[in-house]
Amino acid sequence: PEGWTDLDTKAVDTVRALAADAVQGPQAGHPGTAISLAPAAYLLFQKVMRHDPSDTNWVGRDRFVLSAGHSCLTLYIQFYLGGFGLELDDLKSLRTWDSKTPGHPEYGHTAGVEVTTGPLGQGVGNAVGMAMAARRQRGLLDPDAAPGTSPFDYQIYSIASDGDIEEGISSEASSLAGTQRLGNLTLIYDNNKISIEDDTNIALSEDTAKRYEAYGWHVQTVDWTNDGKSYGENIKALNDALAAAREVTDRPSFIDLRTIIAWPSPGKQGTGAAHGSSLGDDEVKALKEVIGFDASKTFDVDPAVLEHTRGLVQRGKDAHAEWQKSFDAWASKNADGKAMFERLTKRELTPGWEKALPTFDADEKGVASRAASGKVLTALAPVLPELWGGSADLAGSNNTTPDGQPSFLPEDRQSKKFSGSPYGRVLHFGIREHAMGAIMNGIAVSTGLRVYGGTFLTFSDYMRPSVRLASLMKLPVTYVWTHDSIGLGEDGPTHQPVEHLTALRAIPGLDVVRPADANETAWAWKTILEHSDRPAGLILSRQALPTFPRDTDGFAAADGTAKGGYVLKDSEGDPEVILIGTGSEVQLAVKAAEQLAADGVKARVVSMPCVEWFFEQDEAYRESVLPAGVKARVSVEAGIALGWRGLIGDAGRAVSLEHFGASAAAGVLFEEFGFTPAKVVEAANESI
Amino acid sequence: PEGWTDLDTKAVDTVRALAADAVQGPQAGHPGTAISLAPAAYLLFQKVMRHDPSDTNWVGRDRFVLSAGHSCLTLYIQFYLGGFGLELDDLKSLRTWDSKTPGHPEYGHTAGVEVTTGPLGQGVGNAVGMAMAARRQRGLLDPDAAPGTSPFDYQIYSIASDGDIEEGISSEASSLAGTQRLGNLTLIYDNNKISIEDDTNIALSEDTAKRYEAYGWHVQTVDWTNDGKSYGENIKALNDALAAAREVTDRPSFIDLRTIIAWPSPGKQGTGAAHGSSLGDDEVKALKEVIGFDASKTFDVDPAVLEHTRGLVQRGKDAHAEWQKSFDAWASKNADGKAMFERLTKRELTPGWEKALPTFDADEKGVASRAASGKVLTALAPVLPELWGGSADLAGSNNTTPDGQPSFLPEDRQSKKFSGSPYGRVLHFGIREHAMGAIMNGIAVSTGLRVYGGTFLTFSDYMRPSVRLASLMKLPVTYVWTHDSIGLGEDGPTHQPVEHLTALRAIPGLDVVRPADANETAWAWKTILEHSDRPAGLILSRQALPTFPRDTDGFAAADGTAKGGYVLKDSEGDPEVILIGTGSEVQLAVKAAEQLAADGVKARVVSMPCVEWFFEQDEAYRESVLPAGVKARVSVEAGIALGWRGLIGDAGRAVSLEHFGASAAAGVLFEEFGFTPAKVVEAANESI
CATH class of the missing domain: 3.40.50.970 (Thiamin diphosphate (ThDP)-binding fold, Pyr/PP domains)
Structure with a gap:
């Protein structure tokens, strides 16, 4: 040339x-x-x-x-x-x-x-x-x-x-x-x-x-x-x-x-x-x-x-200096833009952004954590313009579309259902989980944008190689993995995750966050977004979960979510057994603790939305949640027990699922596969 | 119409x-x-x-x-x-x-x-x-x-x-x-x-x-x-x-x-x-x-x-009856073919096939388990025509090509390096691990053929959704996953599995088999092929592993492989500590036991090539290998410890790798990351 x-x-x-x-x-x-x-x-x-x-x-x-x-x-x-x-x-x-x-x-x-x-x-x-x-x-x-x-x-x-x-x-x-x-x-x-x-x-x-x-x-x-x-x-x-x-x-x-x-x-x-x-x-x-x-x-x-x-x-x-002129010219005319640019470059969030986070009133019927997540995204969209994302063709199921936000689409690719602009913020990946994962990594390395992408938890398998690379690169991308257990119901075993929580926790550097109710979901998003040095998988339910009455009736506030594990509801007096639950199974631990109390057994309920965050806490805090002296422990999670053995110890019992699921209504499956307060009570008594 | x-x-x-x-x-x-x-x-x-x-x-x-x-x-x-x-x-x-x-x-x-x-x-x-x-x-x-x-x-x-x-x-x-x-x-x-x-x-x-x-x-x-x-x-x-x-x-x-x-x-x-x-x-x-x-x-x-x-x-x-005539005509002229057809339909192996399995002489320098696997495949090819397979473009690295066997390729797709015929038996998947997994499933459901497919263990992630389906369907497909740890060396963290053994063991119904030496590799193949009701992942080393002196110097025979875990080398007298290793780390346990013996500590070495098979043994056998009374236990595996907590218990210690690897020679990495006999000894003393 x-x-x-x-x-x-x-x-x-x-x-x-x-x-x-x-x-x-x-x-x-x-x-x-x-x-x-x-x-x-x-x-x-x-x-x-x-x-x-x-x-x-x-x-x-x-x-x-x-x-x-x-x-x-x-x-x-x-x-x-x-x-x-x-x-x-x-x-x-x-x-x-x-x-x-x-x-x-x-x-x-x-x-x-x-x-x-x-x-x-x-x-x-x-x-x-x-x-x-x-x-x-x-x-x-x-x-x-x-x-x-x-x-x-x-x-x-x-x-x-x-x-x-x-x-x-x-x-x-x-x-x-x-x-x-x-x-x-x-x-x-x-x-x-x-x-x-x-x-x-x-x-x-x-x-x-x-x-x-x-x-x-x-x-x-x-x-x-x-x-x-x-x-x-x-x-x-x-x-x-x-x-x-x-x-x-x-x-x-x-x-x-x-x-x-x-x-x-x-x-x-x-x-x-x-x-x-x-x-x-x-x-x-x-x-x-x-x-x-x-x-x-x-x-x-x-x-x-x-x-x-x-x-x-x-x-x-020279090229950089030349560019700097055009940047300075832009900056002089765009003070807000410049401030945003500098904020994004430092991966800082809008000051006071967390005030936009919703809180949810106690509600026994409650709300699916995927729906709570959707409300969080809708609430954050105006204050965090850098937060964008979408789904691998499951937008409605993953609740990844903030209300009223435009799609990221060329003019001629818009549809009746999804309008927007080439500059929009709702991403449509198609049924391409793996590309979604790699695209999120590309977004995270090249700008200060914060990106999320959703699919069913089972299909985290399809994108796993990209998730591993995000973890290796310490990129702040967020996976919205919904339909997180047999609670998915009728679609059956191909769509029901069983081993996925453990398999994802196995990846070094990935935070796996499974909130128990709507308020934990808001705190989960808050904590995830405050980390800019790692990816996180947010694990959400399809089915409604009770919203616990926070700060009343013995329930703790939801801010413990940020510590990964916390005493959600303590026994009166030193606990004889600790029930550790995550996500949709925390409610079973709560009910089991009530039953145990009625039987005269003191049971503490620990919600453990993120094992990784919990292990980042100092030993004193961890000891305050899981006292070494209390050997009787039960884990409750609708998945394999493999990863819980360390936390529950030799005397512990796991209420778990060690085989694939089945096609039926969620309630039937939880009952048939032994996820009931009675089974948790039984395990607690065994452990004691 | x-x-x-x-x-x-x-x-x-x-x-x-x-x-x-x-x-x-x-x-x-x-x-x-x-x-x-x-x-x-x-x-x-x-x-x-x-x-x-x-x-x-x-x-x-x-x-x-x-x-x-x-x-x-x-x-x-x-x-x-x-x-x-x-x-x-x-x-x-x-x-x-x-x-x-x-x-x-x-x-x-x-x-x-x-x-x-x-x-x-x-x-x-x-x-x-x-x-x-x-x-x-x-x-x-x-x-x-x-x-x-x-x-x-x-x-x-x-x-x-x-x-x-x-x-x-x-x-x-x-x-x-x-x-x-x-x-x-x-x-x-x-x-x-x-x-x-x-x-x-x-x-x-x-x-x-x-x-x-x-x-x-x-x-x-x-x-x-x-x-x-x-x-x-x-x-x-x-x-x-x-x-x-x-x-x-x-x-x-x-x-x-x-x-x-x-x-x-x-x-x-x-x-x-x-x-x-x-x-x-x-x-x-x-x-x-x-x-x-x-x-x-x-x-x-x-x-x-x-x-x-x-x-x-x-x-x-009617169509079936019509077809039956052509089948009978074929059968009458092809007695051997008919016998093979019936054998394959029943998923039975050729009588006496196991006699073709090679044994390997003791050798301190030894041989990579991937190479031993290649020798097994070469030995089995003549006696098991139904056994076929290949690699996702890593044939030479995965040792998946039996010597002298033809490729499965149309006439115009053959190359200088790979000749064969449309009826050949060596498969070339290209760099398409996921399709390889799904293709193997398609092969397994439609005929009595036994198929295997290879790639690096790290890239099992690329095919994981198909592996899960094989497990759900209980299909007898075999994954040849080589380069099974930081022992892969210079290619670095993107290519070094760390979490994969645990993540694969998490899948219900999948046997994860990681032999410690060449003879365990032969026994692993034997046991895998004898199962026709499940998939297995064979986890093999890139680097040479010592071939243990079987039935001498206190080493057990390799047939214990079929039981998933066995006492490879016992202490003199009841053990004070049990060292449980898999694959390339078993040699570290052996050396550590020798060191401990020299220090007056009685250490038993257990080789645990397949946790799933071990748990299928009766309790008496398991107790004979891992007596409940011996609480001091050490696991040694170049991967995360998460899955070992249950086996080593509260008093146990894991010699493990809890972070990603690095690019350097394998020997350097094992040393830098603490996979040495000295570290195993240290862990054993801690556990005691």
Whole structure:
């Protein structure tokens, strides 16, 4: 392309040599893609993207998502060349303890990494989320700016491998990106037809470009293989395609970039061997000879090349300064917007927001916690504009739509039931839980927005890989998982969670919050939103739950929710047994305690909406709730007991469900499966 | 179509009336699709499919998968009309306790249900698996028959809803079905553009037919909406399309059937309200008026209609008898094949098969359990032809390819690395773990074949919804999950399982088997294959594990593996502490016990490869392994401790990993994260 020099060509070859050398160290890694994609990555990082190596958090930067996370060197070497903070020693310590260059890019660990990738397909979903976040952010801060003129306009680029294309999550996210008309998104498919099992023809024979056309994307092909006849890295063609992609603003862009993996490695190009293993000394030397490098040297970088590529530091500063002018101009005219922007950047909530939280009067019939959650969202919508979200086609069931709020939809995608605008705040993911999870992660990493997404608790399984990544990245996303037990009723065992609470509590860093009534639900939202350093799953009932009479009749206030576990209703005098319940089963513990009291047994009821929060409390508090001296304990939760053994101890009894559910009315199921006050009383007596 | 009578038309309308009535009972369910798809379902069940209501296990039957499982009435009403065993009372007890008509179709519960569906997208994957199973079965039993002439030739039909189409799992499975050229598969997409959030335009705007063309499918459109201008149920057009689909044998077929949900319900057709809620009395009456039924009656079936539709019973018997002739002719010429067929039908293994299992000599350096598993598969391949499987693009890493065995691939999909035939036995799923899971379920329900599928343990998350369904259906599928801990090393936290063992053990009915060495691995395979009533996950190491000296030096034989937990190496005299390990951590327990012995502490080492199997043993055996009197216990497993609390008790200590891993060499990680004999010794002393 214009302005491309011999030094650029040499820099690209330097990338190849460094990639080959770096993997020789740990003798494991993925050199092939880093070698053959060197020109594409270099073009993006040095010529195309607007970014500032000195400030990788600059809000106006273009974003890059390496969905093909195994090719981490594609990023690390550009970070080195561009001056983002990595040096040769970092490349030399690839994949070793405490290095800045782990085996897959890790968000928050290496400056410039926008999102943790590696589990395939996730990055495509993240990029879609980033593109959606950019539009929502623009809508909040600068909605009237002409396209491309706002300081909040930027591009999202992503590179996907064959594996990303095969994973269903990328299909889900890409279909939705078409519906959402995400013109700020460009996905480059490194179509090299090689994966770990070598030639992808054994498992992937589709016409992927046509598939993306079917999604409504703007599709271009850049064929460096010249239909298999000869290989030529036509960088201008790729640059032109990227420019065309930016020009198309009413659709996302897909570039089918046909490459040969590990090219020009003479012995291993185009083979699965180059994908996931070091090339070996001989092949590294042969590669260096092909590109005219000294085969006897490793990590050999011509100072002129580095000086040339580090020019990006100043260019980045200049671009940033230029942008700052437009930002300042915007800020001077938008004092409120600027205040909001700064608040969001710090992930702070609107001062006094919590006053908007509803409280619920005592009511024996009560309300489903999903309905209470819906009322909370409706109440918070006006005071927390950054809070947005939706459902995987279960909006009405998940109660995720705040009353009167507009949908986030292009003009031509609105329906009778859901109107809105491209800047709206109610998200419609379709029946795509997995993409929903990845999109939420993309939203959370790229802006200060707070996002939630709903489905039935059972289908948390469909999105689990993304939930794990949110936990690993410590992202403040909130899952609204309703229909949280056999209380779901007639839909039967496929839809009734049994093992899910335990399986989710198993994920390190995820808060699993299952409120017992409407007021705990409000406190759960409050506490979740006050955490900006972790994801949470809010576990809600389909069926009505009694709203306990707080601060009367021996019931504690609901603020104990924030501590994860608290004495909801104590016995008169020291307890002989502690009944620990969560969610819809707390009412059973309350009734059982009353029965036990009538029988002369002192039972304390502990509501334990969030085990994780409880264990964050100091020992004195925990001891005050669960005194070590009281060994008789009963857990009551409509799920497996596995996770409760530690809390109830050797003498404890669990009222639990150790098998799948069944199709019948909820009341019948609770009765048939032994979730009754009488069973809790029985367990308490056994435990004593 | 030819032969269609007024009674057929009335029968179709009877379906609609029954669907509307049935949902009025529980006041919840999904009437809309059952009403509008009535003609399609009736055509399939009464006119198109070859099946026998009196024998729903007939191997020669065509299979039908209702991927849109929420529309269970689509099945139940055909079962009623066709004489499969349901009567009007069953329809009246829809979605109630102990009925034959649960909220979603359940395999093994209602005769005629081929697979449990409801979690969307799964059925499409199941159908692809059934189509693959049919080909493999044919290859085993009748490979040389001309197309369409074998008693093992049958068709697989499936109906998918918008939700099935949106879920990524169906994209994965459909892409692979194109690669596999599954000509025996026809997928009907009920394209009604309505889901729970009403008009799907808010989330689904793709050209789905074009997408299936991109996958390489044979695609037809049957548009009953006449491009939105008028509605006409052109049953002949659908019948013709089904016939054309059968004619195309080198590709799967996709029929884009454009319908209006709940048609001709006058007030609710084409609305989300008709999807998942009862129509309400007024609308049910209005519907009956439109179709000329007595609106004052419910569950009203004209005896002439029932007599007409129950004619299927005799037609089915006739077809079965006709088929029996061809089967008998085949059997008379294929005595070995017939014996194998009967063995597979009973899910019995080849007599003496276990003699082929390898044993492994003691070796301190040892072998990775994944490698031992590969040797087992290679050894079993010749004696268990029904055992087949593959990997989600990690064949070499999962060691799932038995040496010298052919791939299951159409002629034009083979590669240099993987040759084979359409009848081969090594499966290549591509990087599609979720589809792999659903395909395995489809294979397991439709034939006596035993299938396994591999990926990294971390990515069990990607396939978890299918694993849950295998557990719910009690299907004998085997997951080969390798790289089972931080022992995976350099790839880092995205690829290192931490919570997965616990999360999988949480699923009711799934055996989680983590052998400690090569001989336990062989015994694990043996025990897994001897179970035909449940799935199992085989959890294998990347890194080498010492092969213990069995029956010498105090080590027990490996046959204890079959009991789930056993004393691997006992203390001299009654133990003071019990060290319980699994997999790669058992060696740490062994070394710790030696150290403790040197310190004068008597420590027993228990290897616990499968907690589920252990709890199936009688109490006396369990007590012999874990005497209640020995309270000092230590669990050693490179994952979270959550699941071990019950086994180690209040006095126990867990050597565990309560956070995510890191990118470094495995040895470094075990050391840094405290998995050393010294730490186990420390924990043992604490516990004592």
